[in-house]
Amino acid sequence: MIVGIPKEIKNNENRVAITPAGVAALVQNGHSVRVETGAGLGSGFTNEDYTAVGAEIVATAADAWAADMVMKVKEPLPAEYGYFREGLILFTYLHLAPEPELTRELLDKKVIAIAYETIQLDNGALPLLMPMSEVAGRMSVQIGAQFLEKQYGGKGVLLGGVPGVPKGEVVVIGGGIVGTNAAKMALGLGANVTIIDVNADRLRQLDDLFQGRVQTLISNSFNIASAVKKADLLVGAVLIPGARAPRLVTEAMVKEMTPGSVIVDVAIDQGGSIETIDRITTHDNPTYEKHGVIHYAVANMPGAVARTSTLALTNVTVPYAVQLANKGYAQAIRDNHALAKGVNVIDGKVAYKAVADAHNLPYASVEEVLLVKN
Ligand SMILES: NC(=O)C1=CN([C@@H]2O[C@H](COP(=O)(O)OP(=O)(O)OC[C@H]3O[C@@H](n4cnc5c(N)ncnc54)[C@H](O)[C@@H]3O)[C@@H](O)[C@H]2O)C=CC1
Numbered sequence: 001m002i003v004g005i006p007k008e009i010k011n012n013e014n015r016v017a018i019t020p021a022g023v024a025a026l027v028q029n030g031h032s033v034r035v036e037t038g039a040g041l042g043s044g045f046t047n048e049d050y051t052a053v054g055a056e057i058v059a060t061a062a063d064a065w066a067a068d069m070v071m072k073v074k075e076p077l078p079a080e081y082g083y084f085r086e087g088l089i090l091f092t093y094l095h096l097a098p099e100p101e102l103t104r105e106l107l108d109k110k111v112i113a114i115a116y117e118t119i120q121l122d123n124g125a126l127p128l129l130m131p132m133s134e135v136a137g138r139m140s141v142q143i144g145a146q147f148l149e150k151q152y153g154g155k156g157v158l159l160g161g162v163p164g165v166p167k168g169e170v171v172v173i174g175g176g177i178v179g180t181n182a183a184k185m186a187l188g189l190g191a192n193v194t195i196i197d198v199n200a201d202r203l204r205q206l207d208d209l210f211q212g213r214v215q216t217l218i219s220n221s222f223n224i225a226s227a228v229k230k231a232d233l234l235v236g237a238v239l240i241p242g243a244r245a246p247r248l249v250t251e252a253m254v255k256e257m258t259p260g261s262v263i264v265d266v267a268i269d270q271g272g273s274i275e276t277i278d279r280i281t282t283h284d285n286p287t288y289e290k291h292g293v294i295h296y297a298v299a300n301m302p303g304a305v306a307r308t309s310t311l312a313l314t315n316v317t318v319p320y321a322v323q324l325a326n327k328g329y330a331q332a333i334r335d336n337h338a339l340a341k342g343v344n345v346i347d348g349k350v351a352y353k354a355v356a357d358a359h360n361l362p363y364a365s366v367e368e369v370l371l372v373k374n
């Protein structure tokens with residue numbers, strides 16, 4: 001199989017979908033890898049690093065997209081839709097629930113679109129989302145701490161406080177991978193930390209993990225309103241896999257926050273969990289202010305720490321890419337239940353229920369689609 005690796009084109013997206021180690025794994029399995037020139041530079045990999053392990057460097061994005069399978073990091077942008085064609089395997093983050101136009105393009109062109117973020121193990125874990133959630137969770141607190149500084153428009157609060165002065169209040173909504181990593185960083189800085197989750201068992205685990213050093217709260221609008229009101233830094237970290245993020249923090253709640261507080265809505269890639277977040281921001285222009293509160297809504301946070309992120313992401317994506325390349329998508333999906341859950345669009349049908357529901361489109365299970373094809 002020919003595997004294509006285009007250069008990422010999203011604002012400040014410095015990650016790349018494959019490292020030289022990943023190329024070596026595919027080449028050892030008999031596949032060809034075409035890497036767009038310069039695709040790895042943002043993560044510290046030169047063209048020569050790739051050719052040394054058997055990749056072909058191609059001059060244009062079109063050359064990289066003219067492959068049997070394209071591996072990317074971020075969802076395709078409109079400038080890339082023209083490369084879609086029937087039978088192309090697209091393996092990348094997709095986040096289709098808030099993206100009707102992209103969903104329609106993938107359906108119309110009959111792309112086999114496999115989303116990293118919905119590949120799911122039987123225990124519920126999302127192994128291809130997890131490393132980027134670890135990165136973004138950790139970043140959320142360092143970013144929030146920075147924007148709390150006066151020169152960035154913040155209220156001038158040091159999250160750890162100092163002896164004799166109250167600590168900063170960090171409130172995290174969603175106690176999964178992002179939330180846990182945000183809490184670790186916030187505790188490390190010495191802040192007071194509250195984690196809100198809808199899953200009481202998860203709150204028990206967090207209470208054990210942090211040995212009672214975090215305040216856990218069950219998710220309901222009363223608890224969210226009272227926690228948000230006192231937050232210096234609010235981190236949005238909820239997820240219902242594949243679905244649009246639930247809007248848990250209302251505009252009225254944001255109005256109750258003190259001026260100069262900061263919201264980092266990590267869940268923006270699934271549409272955002274805060275009512276006053278009405279746009280996706282970029283690393284170039286990451287914040288805007290509403291009701292005196294700084295809003296940060298960058299959908300590709302890990303792109304800023306690209307070396308770490310590319311290594312962490314490709315550690316987990318490449319083994320699945322090798323399965324897809326070795327067996328072809330149909331057999332790979334039949335053999336691997338977790339991979340099957342990654343299929344969002346196939347043969348012009350939406351094969352992920354939460355995505356179909358988000359767009360009011362009919363749903364067909366991947367098993368049904370593959371059965372018809374046989
Ligand atoms: N902006 C960015 O650059 C990045 C964004 N993300 C996004 O961050 C979000 C969170 O990801 P993970 O932590 O990996 O997900 P996760 O599945 O590990 O955790 C989500 C948590 O949200 C909780 N939750 C669901 N509904 C809730 C509700 N109504 N109230 C309170 N909690 C609720 C779940 O019980 C779960 O514990 C996802 O949208 C993910 O795609 C991840 C990495 C980078």
Ligand SMILES: CC(=O)C(=O)O
Pocket residue numbers: 074093117129132133269299300301302303
């Ligand atoms: C998960 C995601 O959206 C990212 O890493 O950019």
